[in-house]
Amino acid sequence: MSLITVKDATLRYGVTSALSGVSLSLNPGEKIALIGPSGSGKTTLLRLLGLQEKPTSGNVVTLGCDLAGNCATSIRETRSKIGMLPQDLGLVANLRVIQNIILGRSGTRNFLRTCRDLLFPSKTDRDEIFATLERLDIAEKIYDRTDSLSGGQRQRVALARTLFQHAEILLADEPLSAVDPARGRDVLKLLTALCDDAGLTLIVSLHQVELAREFFPRIIGLKEGQIAFDGTPTDDEISDLYSS
Amino acid sequence: MLFGRRWLLIILALAFAWTVTRLGTNIVNLSETADPWSTTSRFFTAAFSPSFTDENTTLPVGVTPFLERVGHDLLRTFRYALIAMSMAIPIGLIFGLLASELALPTNRLRPLFNIFRWSIRMLLSLVRAIHELIWALLFLAAVGDSPITACLALGLPAAAILGKVYSELIDEQNRSAQQIIRSSGGSATQSFLGGILPAALPDMVSYTLYRFECSLRASAVLGFIGIETIGLGISRSFENLYYGEVWTQLYILIALVVLVEAIGNLIRKRLRDGRPRTSQPDQITETQLRKTRPKNSLVRSLGLAGFVAIIAAWNLGDVLLKPAVFESQRSDRLSRFFAHLTPDPVAPKNPVPTWDERTAAWEAGSDQLLPWVTDLWNDPGQEALANTIAMSLAAIILAGSAAIILIPWGARTLASTKPLGLAMHGGKIRTLIGAAVRSLFILTRAVPEYLYAFLLIGILGPSAWPLVLALALHNLGILGRLWGEVIENSPPSEPRQILTLGGSRFQTFLGALVPMSLNRFLLFFFYRWESCVREATVLGMLGVSSLGYYISLRQAFLQYDQILFFALLGAAAVIAGDILSDVLRKKLRS
Numbered sequence: 001m002s003l004i005t006v007k008d009a010t011l012r013y014g015v016t017s018a019l020s021g022v023s024l025s026l027n028p029g030e031k032i033a034l035i036g037p038s039g040s041g042k043t044t045l046l047r048l049l050g051l052q053e054k055p056t057s058g059n060v061v062t063l064g065c066d067l068a069g070n071c072a073t074s075i076r077e078t079r080s081k082i083g084m085l086p087q088d089l090g091l092v093a094n095l096r097v098i099q100n101i102i103l104g105r106s107g108t109r110n111f112l113r114t115c116r117d118l119l120f121p122s123k124t125d126r127d128e129i130f131a132t133l134e135r136l137d138i139a140e141k142i143y144d145r146t147d148s149l150s151g152g153q154r155q156r157v158a159l160a161r162t163l164f165q166h167a168e169i170l171l172a173d174e175p176l177s178a179v180d181p182a183r184g185r186d187v188l189k190l191l192t193a194l195c196d197d198a199g200l201t202l203i204v205s206l207h208q209v210e211l212a213r214e215f216f217p218r219i220i221g222l223k224e225g226q227i228a229f230d231g232t233p234t235d236d237e238i239s240d241l242y243s244s
Numbered sequence: 245m246l247f248g249r250r251w252l253l254i255i256l257a258l259a260f261a262w263t264v265t266r267l268g269t270n271i272v273n274l275s276e277t278a279d280p281w282s283t284t285s286r287f288f289t290a291a292f293s294p295s296f297t298d299e300n301t302t303l304p305v306g307v308t309p310f311l312e313r314v315g316h317d318l319l320r321t322f323r324y325a326l327i328a329m330s331m332a333i334p335i336g337l338i339f340g341l342l343a344s345e346l347a348l349p350t351n352r353l354r355p356l357f358n359i360f361r362w363s364i365r366m367l368l369s370l371v372r373a374i375h376e377l378i379w380a381l382l383f384l385a386a387v388g389d390s391p392i393t394a395c396l397a398l399g400l401p402a403a404a405i406l407g408k409v410y411s412e413l414i415d416e417q418n419r420s421a422q423q424i425i426r427s428s429g430g431s432a433t434q435s436f437l438g439g440i441l442p443a444a445l446p447d448m449v450s451y452t453l454y455r456f457e458c459s460l461r462a463s464a465v466l467g468f469i470g471i472e473t474i475g476l477g478i479s480r481s482f483e484n485l486y487y488g489e490v491w492t493q494l495y496i497l498i499a500l501v502v503l504v505e506a507i508g509n510l511i512r513k514r515l516r517d518g519r520p521r522t523s524q525p526d527q528i529t530e531t532q533l534r535k536t537r538p539k540n541s542l543v544r545s546l547g548l549a550g551f552v553a554i555i556a557a558w559n560l561g562d563v564l565l566k567p568a569v570f571e572s573q574r575s576d577r578l579s580r581f582f583a584h585l586t587p588d589p590v591a592p593k594n595p596v597p598t599w600d601e602r603t604a605a606w607e608a609g610s611d612q613l614l615p616w617v618t619d620l621w622n623d624p625g626q627e628a629l630a631n632t633i634a635m636s637l638a639a640i641i642l643a644g645s646a647a648i649i650l651i652p653w654g655a656r657t658l659a660s661t662k663p664l665g666l667a668m669h670g671g672k673i674r675t676l677i678g679a680a681v682r683s684l685f686i687l688t689r690a691v692p693e694y695l696y697a698f699l700l701i702g703i704l705g706p707s708a709w710p711l712v713l714a715l716a717l718h719n720l721g722i723l724g725r726l727w728g729e730v731i732e733n734s735p736p737s738e739p740r741q742i743l744t745l746g747g748s749r750f751q752t753f754l755g756a757l758v759p760m761s762l763n764r765f766l767l768f769f770f771y772r773w774e775s776c777v778r779e780a781t782v783l784g785m786l787g788v789s790s791l792g793y794y795i796s797l798r799q800a801f802l803q804y805d806q807i808l809f810f811a812l813l814g815a816a817a818v819i820a821g822d823i824l825s826d827v828l829r830k831k832l833r834s
Contacts, residue, residue, distance in 0.1 A: 051427075052426075052427050078429070079426075080428055082427065086423075090420040090423065090424035091421060092439060092443050093443065099442075106429065106430030106435070108429065111434055114430075114434045118438065144538075148518065
């Protein structure tokens with residue numbers, strides 16, 4: 001059974017069409033790269049898959065839940081299984097690393113528990129976060145303020161937040177945008193290895209076609225809000241994607 | 245941009261010329277027999293010999309000694325400000341949330357909620373536009389002279405301004421962390437708690453501390469209408485010509501305000517920069533790292549001390565609401581107050597009216613309401629309002645001009661042996677002058693405008709200019725600090741070029757730093773002008789024909805309906821100033 005199903009989804013902002021007639025089916029454990037020129041709809045598609053936007057027409061069912069037909073509780077429950085890694089990482093700069101990570105589990109905890117988590121995290125949570133950070137090689141930063149970390153370290157903190165969330169799907173929006181080309185490969189190596197270990201389905205939007213080919217067996221090309229190809233693209237398909 | 249910067253300067257020069265024609269050129273307005281220079285010299289000579297005992301030698305035995313009295317006044321000043329802030333912070337937080345865009349739903353009810361949000365913002369603007377002194381006059385009439393009157397008068401405008409600032413700070417935060425919490429299933433409240441509040445908190449705490457400083461100054465000023473704070477002691481000593489006592493109390497007030505400002509600066513810095521790790525763990529384990537984590541002990545201790553002080557302020561000292569002999573007295577007083585507050589044409593004759601009497605009075609006099617408003621507007625509202633605006637304009641232009649002259653001497657980046665990081669020959673004297681200028685800024689802003697105005701009117705006689713000078717002096721201190729920080733935070737590389745080419749510090753200031761920072765200078769200039777309008781409204785209570793003059797005049801006749809009219813007129817001017825300054829700031833930003 002597929003994890004995410006998109007049927008003829010169209011999303012318009014006013015008169016501008018961000019996505020039109022997109023249909024997809026994504027299976028558990030898949031690793032998928034979304035590529036395409038700027039403005040082709042990669043981020044919008046990620047938002048649709050993450051149940052952050054409702055399509056103007058068509059429908060998106062993620063983990064059996066769709067925004068139009070489900071109640072708020074079930075949407076929250078589903079969202080707690082979807083990890084997001086936005087371009088700007090979405091970290092609070094003046095919180096400690098542990099506090100940023102613990103917020104990843106807000107979807108499964110109530111308000112009072114979140115207050116407690118921020119002020120007095122439990123021993124179990126502290127140990128689990130420490131173990132997660134150890135896997136990411138930044139365990140010694142657990143109690144440091146997030147704004148004292150380098151860009152690469154912050155990216156690992158955001159990744160640790162998703163792992164601590166116990167998500168089933170990880171949606172990463174251009175994770176290499178702030179990384180120098182030499183380190184891009186390392187980031188993707190880490191990301192794919194972690195997803196393999198945790199059994200996560202990974203969907204990443206990328207600009208680096210060569211890296212996409214190297215790490216992702218399935219590549220979806222987007223052009224002007226429509227799917228240009230889905231699978232393993234040929235060189236011609238790639239050059240068509242980026243030709244104006 | 246709507247108009248060029250050069251035009252803006254020409255407009256400001258023309259505006260100043262208009263204020264001179266409006267306010268006249270008589271700075272000294274004393275009777276022919278008076279000798280202002282002798283009074284001035286006696287007053288300033290006393291600055292070097294402050295009194296530590298009562299100057300009045302005829303006081304009966306057993307009277308509380310001077311310094312003990314000042315100590316009590318100071319404690320009360322502090323207590324009222326503290327209680328006011330403890331009320332203002334939670335109210336400000338609730339209204340700040342209601343007035344923020346964050347509280348708007350994303351569904352179709354959004355326009356409706358937006359109307360509600362703007363109503364809240366308007367309410368906050370109106371409450372903060374009315375000065376603490378006017379609130380105190382109204383609460384004195386409604387509640388009596390209990391300490392709670394002072395606390396409410398200080399707390400209400402503080403709550404409104406905190407509400408406005410909190411809402412802006414909340415709206416300014418990056419929404420990314422909040423969206424992440426939402427997208428991982430967190431609720432709206434969780435996403436606010438984890439994604440917005442921690443990011444906004446340092447700025448919110450920082451502004452709250454600044455507001456506490458303002459409340460402390462306002463608390464001192466309440467003494468001038470008879471509330472027992474340090475302002476009352478200062479006004480009594482001044483009226484009795486005990487200038488040594490005046491200076492002692494001034495020094496103590498300045499020391500308290502400067503101390504609070506210094507603590508505020510320290511907390512601000514700690515919250516912004518955090519603490520570095522000072523000890524390394526023996527081994528990398530969670531327990532070891534937690535034990536050696538950097539802690540903000542100073543901020544925590546001061547926060548705890550603040551909390552204890554608030555509890556003490558509520559529970560120790562004079563009872564906050566003096567008990568009425570009969571409970572009916574309190575309700576009668578309130579009822580009378582509201583009857584006095586009702587505009588005269590529709591006010592019931594009975595001082596403690598029933599609902600039916602109120603309705604009958606309204607039906608009988610409602611057609612007279614508009615002529616009543618028009619009459620008050622024609623005489624003296626219109627002129628009082630023009631004077632208020634002229635005073636605020638003259639003051640801010642004077643303060644701005646003095647600040648722009650002093651900044652190159654005071655800004656740390658220029659007043660040093662290594663200006664903008666470039667080694668220069670000598671410069672130790674410049675460093676000393678810099679420290680002196682910055683001290684001048686601290687001293688001028690530590691004393692409230694009303695206190696300056698009271699002293700200057702005593703020395704120069706009643707005219708608009710002592711009030712203008714008072715406003716200008718206080719704002720010089722504030723603009724000096726704000727503009728100084730703008731200069732200190734400017735990137736040094738471009739202005740340094742002028743120094744490396746052999747230019748002087750002053751040339752660097754005029755040639756590079758001013759053009760680079762002009763927009764931010766103007767932003768602060770307009771922000772302070774808006775505050776000047778609010779202050780100029782009440783300074784008239786010292787006997788010069790701005791709106792405050794008519795407010796104090798009507799208070800003597802218990803005409804609270806007219807007080808309300810003038811207070812609302814002043815509030816309208818402040819809100820208009822607020823909107824105008826907002827528009828200009830936005831234009832300058834673009």
